[in-house]
Each structure stands twice: as C-alpha cells, then as structure tokens.
Amino acid sequence: MAAGDLYEDVENGLETPLIKLAADEPTAADQSNGSIGMVLLTTFVAVCGSFEFGSCVGYSSPTQSAIRDDLDLSLSQFSMFGSIITIGAMIGAITSGRVADFIGRKGAMRLSALFCITGWLAVYFSKEAWTLDSGRFFTGYGIGIFSYVVPVFIAEIAPKNLRGGLATLNQLMIVCGSSVAFIIGATVSWRTLALTGLLPCFFILTGLFFIPESPRWLAKVGRWKEFETALHTLRGKDTDVSREAAEIQASIDDLHNLPKVRMLDLLDAKYARPVIIGVGLMVFQQFSGINGIGFYSTQLFVEAGLSSGKIGTIAYAIIQVPVTMVGALLMDRxxxxxxxxxxxxxxxxxxxxTGTSFLLKQDLSWSPELVLILAVSGVLVYITAFSIGMGAVPWVIMSEIFPLHVKGVGGSIVVLVNWLGAWLVSYTFNYLMSWSSTGIFAIYGGFGVMTIVFVAKIVPETKGRTLEEIQASINSSPKFDLN
Structure with missing residues (x-):
C-alpha cells in the first residue's frame, strides 16, 4: 500500500481512503503467524550494540591495577580514564536523536560501531595516558548513541505484546557485555581485553545488511515503499498489516502538522510530564550509585576485605545475567x-x-569474616535488585513515552542526563569512598528511597499499549492513567 492510498492528496484535492478498519479486525501485532523470526533477528543485531555498551563500561574494573602499573598512572589519572567514557557518551547523547533522525536508526548504529572500533584500537596501542583517554572517549561517544538508538529502534520494530520483553534485552545484553568483560579481564591482559571489544562492532556492521530499517522512521521521512516492505518483512509477507500501517501513518500525518521541536521547546507544559518521567528515572538510576559500584567493583571488594577483588567481581558478573533475564520475562507480565x-x-x-559493613569494620570487636560477608552480600543484593528493574525499565519507558516528533530531542535530553549522572557518580566514587565508605552508601540508599516515591506518584504503567495508544493517553489528559 502506498501513502497516497491512505491519505488525502492535499495538492490535488483527492481523497482515497482505501483502507477501512473494522473494530474486530486483528492487528499485525496481535497475529500469531507473523514473522517473529525476523523481529528476533533484528533485535539481536541491535542489542549487539548493547553488548558493546556493556563491554565498554565493564572494561575499567578488572583492568584498574594492571593499567596503573603498566602506564604508571595515579589514582586521579585512572579516575579520569574510568569516567571520561561518560563525557564522550554525553556528547553522543546530545547528538544521538538528531543523528538517528537524520541518517536513520541503522545508520546511527553503523556510526556508533565505527567510533567504538576507533576507540578500542587507540586503547590497545596506548603508551601514554592521553591516548588511553582518547580511546576511552571515542568508545564513550559510540555508546552514547547506542544507548539512545537501540531501545528506540527495538520499540519501533517490536509488536506491542513483545515490546517490553524485547526492549529489556537491551539491558540484558549490557550486563552480558559487562559480565564478559569482568570475567575475561580476570584472565587476560588489558590490551587483549580491549581487542575483545571489537567483536560486537563487527557483528553489528555485518548484521545491519540483513535487517530492515525502522518502519516508523521510514514513514517519518516519507519513504513509503520501503516502509511497506519493512513492515511486511517484520510481520510476515502474508500478514495483514493494514491496521498497524494505518495507525503509524496516521501518527506520521499528525506529526507533519506539528512544529519542529527544539531542546528549549521541551520546557513547554505539554511536554512536561514525559520529560519529568524520563529525566527523573535516569537521575534516580544513576544517583543510586550503579556506575560507581560497577566501574570500581574490584577495588570495592578489596576495601571490604577480600584478598582478591576479582573473586567478588566474577560473582558480580555472573549474577547480573540470570536476574536480568528474569526481569525481561516479568516486564510484560x-x-x-x-x-x-x-x-x-x-x-x-x-x-x-554494605554501608553497615564498612561502619562495623571500624569496630575491631566485630569479626572480619562477618563484616566481609555483609559487604559482599550487600553489593550482590544491590546488583541483583538493579538488574531486575532499574537497569532496564527506565530505558524501556524512555523509548515509549515521547511522541514521535519529540522522540529525537526528548530522547537526547534523557540520555544526556543519564550520562551526566554516570560521569558525576563514576568520577566522585573513589573520592567519596576516601571521605566515608559508610556515608557514600547512605547517600545512594537515600536516592533509592526517593525512587520508590517518584515511581509511585509520577511514573505511568505502559504495559500492553501500542506507542500510538500511549501518545493518545498523553494527549487526551493532563495526567497519565496510573492504573
């Protein structure tokens, strides 16, 4: 079907509404015979970017001691290396929405992979701190774009009944990438570990040749024939996609009647709720401490009393994956x-x-073994809890709540806030640990309490709604239906 078959030809004054939607007509998203295999393949290729994201983030923890020894880096220099990835990611976040809107979701993923390849090679060949930091910065820029485009791409290609679970694969692959970096980093040199970061990029660059572009983006830029082809590729050649196509094209038609949105326009009251939800979730995700604990977990376990922090790091790595899988299964239930x-x-x-364990450590009357068990258990409870919800769900909701014409700018702001928080937490973690190891966990715990209140009062339930239904809900009421 062509766009002219569904919409008024305004120039010629013709009306050709050839598609009639019956109330009982099943949508492509509800049909069971659709091309689920292509949806899964497309999602797999996209989440290779998420695996790359995790590889980059997880790199600093197992390599801290070796890099500092080999390149004679001070603690402050390594803190800069560990955190500069987030500065690159912030810049990537600022440009991510515009890049993904201009060259497409697939084009943005290609660009990200090339930046990551450049960064890993710079890290591998580094002899001095500045080249090491440059490579880390380039990988940061690449994953800054990945962090936006992957969940958005998955949300745009997935049937509504699978969208939550498939979008959660984004976080699952992030933790898989991080876990693999932790485990491999315990056995190989830091230069060899850098080379392993190239592999997901090659999978992405190859896989993008075999998957369709986002139908919603193709419709947005007016490539209607490719839109139709992509939608049939994703839903099945013989699947009736008329209703889903009509919904998408109707939303695009509305989009063309709306003004172009700039970042300052997000201050408008009509965008306030999705902005508050998206930004708020990312603030609470980061300021609950995840990147400080994740970036420097090896050193944290040593501070707690383990003779080798690598043992705790491997346990940290292993536990993330199955728990995130559980979260993915629960997402749409x-x-x-x-x-x-x-x-x-x-x-x-x-x-x-964890904070209590460090407090008790100062009192010599407490058994060191008990203090160690409490500290390690606390960290593992923390990462288990993060992996089941706060890791994945904010990204899923971010990809769902913004209207299509605001998604590029709004998503960029949300991802920018996420990476700004990641930088602040990762850069200050070592200094705050030196200030008060108990105090830092009290701060992170306080943000956890505020998260519960924020979600209960502000965040909507988006389970089981199409993106168009979510936007209709936003537009029809000043408040979301929280039931």
Whole structure:
C-alpha cells in the first residue's frame, strides 16, 4: 500500500481512503503467524550494540591495577580514564536523536560501531595516558548513541505484546557485555581485553545488511515503499498489516502538522510530564550509585576485605545475567511500575547492608569474616535488585513515552542526563569512598528511597499499549492513567 492510498492528496484535492478498519479486525501485532523470526533477528543485531555498551563500561574494573602499573598512572589519572567514557557518551547523547533522525536508526548504529572500533584500537596501542583517554572517549561517544538508538529502534520494530520483553534485552545484553568483560579481564591482559571489544562492532556492521530499517522512521521521512516492505518483512509477507500501517501513518500525518521541536521547546507544559518521567528515572538510576559500584567493583571488594577483588567481581558478573533475564520475562507480565519499585527497594537494602559493613569494620570487636560477608552480600543484593528493574525499565519507558516528533530531542535530553549522572557518580566514587565508605552508601540508599516515591506518584504503567495508544493517553489528559 502506498501513502497516497491512505491519505488525502492535499495538492490535488483527492481523497482515497482505501483502507477501512473494522473494530474486530486483528492487528499485525496481535497475529500469531507473523514473522517473529525476523523481529528476533533484528533485535539481536541491535542489542549487539548493547553488548558493546556493556563491554565498554565493564572494561575499567578488572583492568584498574594492571593499567596503573603498566602506564604508571595515579589514582586521579585512572579516575579520569574510568569516567571520561561518560563525557564522550554525553556528547553522543546530545547528538544521538538528531543523528538517528537524520541518517536513520541503522545508520546511527553503523556510526556508533565505527567510533567504538576507533576507540578500542587507540586503547590497545596506548603508551601514554592521553591516548588511553582518547580511546576511552571515542568508545564513550559510540555508546552514547547506542544507548539512545537501540531501545528506540527495538520499540519501533517490536509488536506491542513483545515490546517490553524485547526492549529489556537491551539491558540484558549490557550486563552480558559487562559480565564478559569482568570475567575475561580476570584472565587476560588489558590490551587483549580491549581487542575483545571489537567483536560486537563487527557483528553489528555485518548484521545491519540483513535487517530492515525502522518502519516508523521510514514513514517519518516519507519513504513509503520501503516502509511497506519493512513492515511486511517484520510481520510476515502474508500478514495483514493494514491496521498497524494505518495507525503509524496516521501518527506520521499528525506529526507533519506539528512544529519542529527544539531542546528549549521541551520546557513547554505539554511536554512536561514525559520529560519529568524520563529525566527523573535516569537521575534516580544513576544517583543510586550503579556506575560507581560497577566501574570500581574490584577495588570495592578489596576495601571490604577480600584478598582478591576479582573473586567478588566474577560473582558480580555472573549474577547480573540470570536476574536480568528474569526481569525481561516479568516486564510484560507484572508491568513496569512494580518492577521499578521492587528494584529500588532492593537497591536500598543492598546499600544499607554494605554501608553497615564498612561502619562495623571500624569496630575491631566485630569479626572480619562477618563484616566481609555483609559487604559482599550487600553489593550482590544491590546488583541483583538493579538488574531486575532499574537497569532496564527506565530505558524501556524512555523509548515509549515521547511522541514521535519529540522522540529525537526528548530522547537526547534523557540520555544526556543519564550520562551526566554516570560521569558525576563514576568520577566522585573513589573520592567519596576516601571521605566515608559508610556515608557514600547512605547517600545512594537515600536516592533509592526517593525512587520508590517518584515511581509511585509520577511514573505511568505502559504495559500492553501500542506507542500510538500511549501518545493518545498523553494527549487526551493532563495526567497519565496510573492504573
């Protein structure tokens, strides 16, 4: 079907509404015979970018001692290396929406992969701190774009009944990438570990030749024939996609009648709720401490009393993957909001346990073994809780709540805030640990409590709604239906 078959030809004054939608007509998203294999393949290629994201983030923890020894880096220099990835990611976040809107979702992923390849090679050949930092910065820029485009791309290609679960694969592959970096980093040199970061990029660059572009983006830029082809590729050649196509094209038609949105326009009251939700979730995700704990987990376990921090890091790495899988399975069953609140409560408990262990460590009357068990258990409870909800759900909701014409700018702002928080937490973690190891976990735990309140009062439930239904809900009421 062509766009002219569905819409008024304004220039010629013709009306050709050839598609009639019956109330009982099944949508492509509800049909069971669709091309689920292509949806899964497309999602797999996209989440290779998420795996790359995790590889980049997880690189600094197992390599800290070796890099500092080989290149004679001070603690402050390594803190800069560990955190400069987030500065690159902030710049990537600022440009991510515009890049993804201009060259497409697939084009943005190609660009990201090339930046990551450049960065890893710079790290591998580094002899001095500045080249090491440059490589880390380039990988940061690449994953800054990945962090926006991957969840958006998945949300745009997935049927509504699978969207939550498939979008959660984004976070699952992030933790898989991080876990693999932790485990491999315990056995190989830091230069060899840098080379392993190239592999997901090659998978992405190859896989993008075999998957379709986002139908919603193709419709947005007026490539209607490719839009039709992409939608049939994703839903099945013989699947009736008329209703889904009409919904998408109707939203694009509305989009063309709306003004172009700039970042300052997000201050408008009509965009306030999605901006507050998206930004708020990212602030609470980061300021609950995840990137400080994740970037420097090896050193944290040593501070707690383990003779080798690598043992705790491997346990940290292993536990993330199955728990994130559980979160993915629950996403479209229990809903987004319950997962967020349970996750935040668990993170608060983990912070309380870890902070208490460091407090007891100062009192020599307590058994060192008991203190160590409490500290390690607290960190593992924290990462378990984070992986089941706060890791994945904010990204899923971010990809769902913005209207299509605001998604590029709004998503960029949300991702920018996420990476700004990541930089602040990762850069200050070592200094705050030196100030008060108990105090830092009290701060993180406090943000966990505020997260529960924020979700209960502000965040909507988006489970089971199409993107168009979510936008209709936003536009029809000044407040979301939280039921």
């Amino acid at each position: 229990s809903g987004r909001r319950p997962l967020l609140m349970v996750s935040a409560a668990g993170m608060t408990l983990g912070c309380l346990m």
